[in-house]
Amino acid sequence: MKRAVPSVATATTTLSLASVLAAHAISQADLARAIGLSSASVCLIVKYGRLPVRNPADVWRRVLDCLAARGVPSQVLQALQARNEVDPARLQPGEVAPEAQKPTETPEEESMLIPKPALTLQAVEQFRLHLRNPFEGEVQTDADMFTSGEIAYIHQAAWQAAIGGNMVAVVGESGAGKTTMLDAMRDKIVRERLPVVCIRPSVAAMDDSEGKGTPLRTADLYTAIAYALDKKARVPQGAQQRSQFVRELLEKSTLQEHRHLLIIEEAHATPTVTLNQLKRLNEEMRLGRQPMLGVLLMGHPELEKKLTRHDVRESMQRASIVRLGPLESHLSAYLQHRVKAAGRALDEFLTPEGVDELRTRLTVQRGGRSAPLSMLYPLNVNNWVTLCLNTAAALGAPRVDRDVVRVAQPDVLQAEG
Numbered sequence: 001m002k003r004a005v006p007s008v009a010t011a012t013t014t015l016s017l018a019s020v021l022a023a024h025a026i027s028q029a030d031l032a033r034a035i036g037l038s039s040a041s042v043c044l045i046v047k048y049g050r051l052p053v054r055n056p057a058d059v060w061r062r063v064l065d066c067l068a069a070r071g072v073p074s075q076v077l078q079a080l081q082a083r084n085e086v087d088p089a090r091l092q093p094g095e096v097a098p099e100a101q102k103p104t105e106t107p108e109e110e111s112m113l114i115p116k117p118a119l120t121l122q123a124v125e126q127f128r129l130h131l132r133n134p135f136e137g138e139v140q141t142d143a144d145m146f147t148s149g150e151i152a153y154i155h156q157a158a159w160q161a162a163i164g165g166n167m168v169a170v171v172g173e174s175g176a177g178k179t180t181m182l183d184a185m186r187d188k189i190v191r192e193r194l195p196v197v198c199i200r201p202s203v204a205a206m207d208d209s210e211g212k213g214t215p216l217r218t219a220d221l222y223t224a225i226a227y228a229l230d231k232k233a234r235v236p237q238g239a240q241q242r243s244q245f246v247r248e249l250l251e252k253s254t255l256q257e258h259r260h261l262l263i264i265e266e267a268h269a270t271p272t273v274t275l276n277q278l279k280r281l282n283e284e285m286r287l288g289r290q291p292m293l294g295v296l297l298m299g300h301p302e303l304e305k306k307l308t309r310h311d312v313r314e315s316m317q318r319a320s321i322v323r324l325g326p327l328e329s330h331l332s333a334y335l336q337h338r339v340k341a342a343g344r345a346l347d348e349f350l351t352p353e354g355v356d357e358l359r360t361r362l363t364v365q366r367g368g369r370s371a372p373l374s375m376l377y378p379l380n381v382n383n384w385v386t387l388c389l390n391t392a393a394a395l396g397a398p399r400v401d402r403d404v405v406r407v408a409q410p411d412v413l414q415a416e417g
Contacts, residue, residue: 040403165291172324175379268299
């Protein structure tokens with residue numbers, strides 16, 4: 001049956017490039033072949049009104065020529081042009097990015113931390129991911145864990161807190177790998193039966209002020225240490241008695257050749273007074289010259305700012321601060337490691353250009369003297385790759401290439417889903 005074509009008046013009432021294509025039975029694939037672009041690039045034009053970065057004016061002219069050749073009335077073409085839906089002159093500077101691999105600049109430093117997407121059934125089928133998505137899930141074995149020289153150095157610094165009784169602060173953005181590192185350490189202790197006692201005070205609902213949550217007090221630290229060493233301990237209420245009680249427990253355990261590591265997660269929310277007490281606790285709990293208690297702080301970059309404040313100078317002078325940074329130049333190696341651990345190859349999923357574009361997409365050049373903002377943290381990279389796999393499957397692209405990364409829009413896909 002021949003498809004009815006709406007009148008010009010009807011078409012221009014709800015005019016958009018997508019509606020014009022639909023009204024004249026022109027598929028995106030037809031348009032892509034006619035103007036010589038990939039399906040991903042055409043989807044970018046049709047759905048989001050964004051032209052390719054090279055020769056946008058010429059691409060728009062070819063779109064209009066294609067529509068005219070397929071019988072779209074001149075009035076509709078004029079109205080479409082007048083609306084300037086994808087007129088290059090109306091694009092924002094950040095959208096017309098250079099082809100060279102430079103950080104994308106956006107006026108609002110768009111949020112690049114996205115919610116964890118689920119693989120679509122279409123992506124599962126296309127990329128044969130029925131059993132396992134290499135870019136999803138926690139690190140469960142040593143084979144899954146990616147390491148570099150920088151990461152190995154930070155792991156060693158954390159170990160010095162455990163075996164050397166040092167005070168170490170590991171700082172990193174959400175998803176940088178702090179929990180992964182901590183899990184690996186605890187797994188090694190259990191697997192190799194190392195004589196290290198990990199003490200982890202609860203940080204659920206912890207904050208540095210009463211108004212926002214429950215501050216972690218010094219008394220909580222003593223109680224956590226006591227219960228880790230003796231689950232039936234009756235901790236004294238008085239400060240002096242409590243301190244002496246914990247010291248005696250630590251001395252007894254140390255004489256049994258145990259090491260002790262006090263781990264404070266979400267340490268950026270620790271009150272400054274408690275941070276200072278941690279330093280004193282680390283210094284005071286010694287058996288002769290031997291430290292009996294190491295301290296490992298794990299937190300967001302706000303922790304480093306807090307430790308460099310004047311009122312926390314006692315801890316600042318004692319703590320070694322190490323930083324888990326973004327993957328940066330290790331992005332490709334990280335992705336290759338993830339897929340290799342799953343028995344796959346990276347080129348089954350992403351092209352080299354796709355990896356480069358992902359690096360660009362997750363880096364913002366902030367201008368002036370400010371350093372570029374990179375969100376190439378493992379968890380965020382995993383989420384974006386999964387999103388790009390879904391996008392590639394939706395567009396019919398065989399792999400995630402540069403165009404697929406550019407067209408991937410988490411908010412749009414969620415709305416359509």
